[in-house]
Amino acid sequence: MSAELRVGVVGVGAMGADHVRTLSEAVPSTRVTEVFDRDTDRAKQVAELAGGRVAESAEGLVHSADVDAVVVASPDSTHAALVLACLAAGKPVLCEKPLAVTADDALRVVEAEVAGGRRLVQVGFMRRYDPGYARLKRTLRAGLLGEPRMVHNVHRNAASGPGSTGASIVTGSMIHELDTVPWLLDDRIVGIRVTSPVADGLPDPQLAVIEMASGILATVEVFVNAAYGYDVRCEVVGTAGTASLAPAVPVSLRSAGTDGVEVSSDFVAHFADAYRVELLAWSRAALAGGAEGPSAWDGYLANVVAEAGVAALHSGERHAVSPVDRPSLYDEGVR
Ligand SMILES: NC(=O)c1ccc[n+]([C@@H]2O[C@H](COP(=O)([O-])OP(=O)(O)OC[C@H]3O[C@@H](n4cnc5c(N)ncnc54)[C@H](O)[C@@H]3O)[C@@H](O)[C@H]2O)c1
Numbered sequence: 377m378s379a380e381l382r383v384g385v386v387g388v389g390a391m392g393a394d395h396v397r398t399l400s401e402a403v404p405s406t407r408v409t410e411v412f413d414r415d416t417d418r419a420k421q422v423a424e425l426a427g428g429r430v431a432e433s434a435e436g437l438v439h440s441a442d443v444d445a446v447v448v449a450s451p452d453s454t455h456a457a458l459v460l461a462c463l464a465a466g467k468p469v470l471c472e473k474p475l476a477v478t479a480d481d482a483l484r485v486v487e488a489e490v491a492g493g494r495r496l497v498q499v500g501f502m503r504r505y506d507p508g509y510a511r512l513k514r515t516l517r518a519g520l521l522g523e524p525r526m527v528h529n530v531h532r533n534a535a536s537g538p539g540s541t542g543a544s545i546v547t548g549s550m551i552h553e554l555d556t557v558p559w560l561l562d563d564r565i566v567g568i569r570v571t572s573p574v575a576d577g578l579p580d581p582q583l584a585v586i587e588m589a590s591g592i593l594a595t596v597e598v599f600v601n602a603a604y605g606y607d608v609r610c611e612v613v614g615t616a617g618t619a620s621l622a623p624a625v626p627v628s629l630r631s632a633g634t635d636g637v638e639v640s641s642d643f644v645a646h647f648a649d650a651y652r653v654e655l656l657a658w659s660r661a662a663l664a665g666g667a668e669g670p671s672a673w674d675g676y677l678a679n680v681v682a683e684a685g686v687a688a689l690h691s692g693e694r695h696a697v698s699p700v701d702r703p704s705l706y707d708e709g710v711r
Pocket residue numbers: 386387388389390391392412413414415418434449450451452454472473474500501502548643647
């Protein structure tokens with residue numbers, strides 16, 4: 377493969393446009409050559425900023441001779457089909473989370489990748505690249521907390537997008553924690569309960585209680601209409617101490633009768649470092665013709681837990697999590 381990675385980006389809304397900007401400004405050896413968005417004006421604006429061209433369709437972009445690798449940042453419901461198209465074309469793909477909306481669709485992606493015999497898919501679980509989460513994982517591994525017993529997560533957005541439902545809060549927002557917690561603990565989720573204090577209308581906030589195979593418990597509060605800003609917290613409680621993400625802000629502000637730090641308005645500001653490190657890692661692996669980091673298998677596992685979580689939200693009961701057996705392509709160390 378050449379020394380330059382020519383990238384095509386499908387979906388250039390908030391997330392896709394930010395990925396285009398990061399790829400263009402902060403990821404050496406990559407060039408955004410094509411973009412596609414259902415909103416043609418938006419596609420034109422973003423393509424112009426990146427110095428690329430507008431593709432006529434998502435399929436055309438995937439198969440274009442000017443595209444070596446693809447970023448999928450269109451709505452969740454489009455992901456699985458686009459990733460399958462990238463696999464059929466033999467091109468590395470960074471697919472924004474979730475890999476699919478249903479576990480069955482995610483499994484189809486896993487099966488297609490396994491049939492091809494090599495990893496090409498990276499799922500956009502960017503928290504694994506966030507300096508705070510990475511440090512938290514190192515702290516745990518160093519044994520500084522003793523034996524971990526609980527993990528408390530808080531995930532708040534200022535306001536939800538149009539069309540938000542109880543299920544989409546689980547499959548589109550909580551799915552981050554459904555990946556992050558097993559990754560942090562090197563453990564797997566075996567059961568989930570999800571409840572909300574709101575009985576009529578959008579069930580928001582939601583509280584999940586997650587059981588790990590080791591017996592560790594995790595709580596996740598997701599509140600997508602928290603009004604005050606974007607806020608993500610995580611605390612691990614162990615037998616010898618606790619460790620939490622600390623706000624990564626350079627300035628503490630005293631003004632208008634308050635003393636404190638500003639809260640980010642959205643994910644783009646809050647996780648800027650994580651997206652940059654994620655795209656650097658992805659481009660390196662894609663230049664070598666493959667993928668690293670969160671895999672299609674990780675995407676599938678998160679979808680299986682999310683599906684159990686949606687069922688739990690509706691039934692009010694605990695739901696067990698039962699994935700299929702892991703294909704050897706995803707064994708540690710295999711690429
Ligand atoms: N990793 C993260 O932290 C993170 C953050 C935000 C969004 N996301 C994910 O990124 C994706 C996009 O989210 P967003 O917040 O940018 O949404 P958005 O609504 O801002 O952007 C979506 C874009 O996709 C376009 N689009 C719609 N249907 C399309 C289609 N069939 N083909 C091509 N383009 C289409 C829309 O015109 C829009 O420009 C979602 O899957 C979301 O879950 C991930």
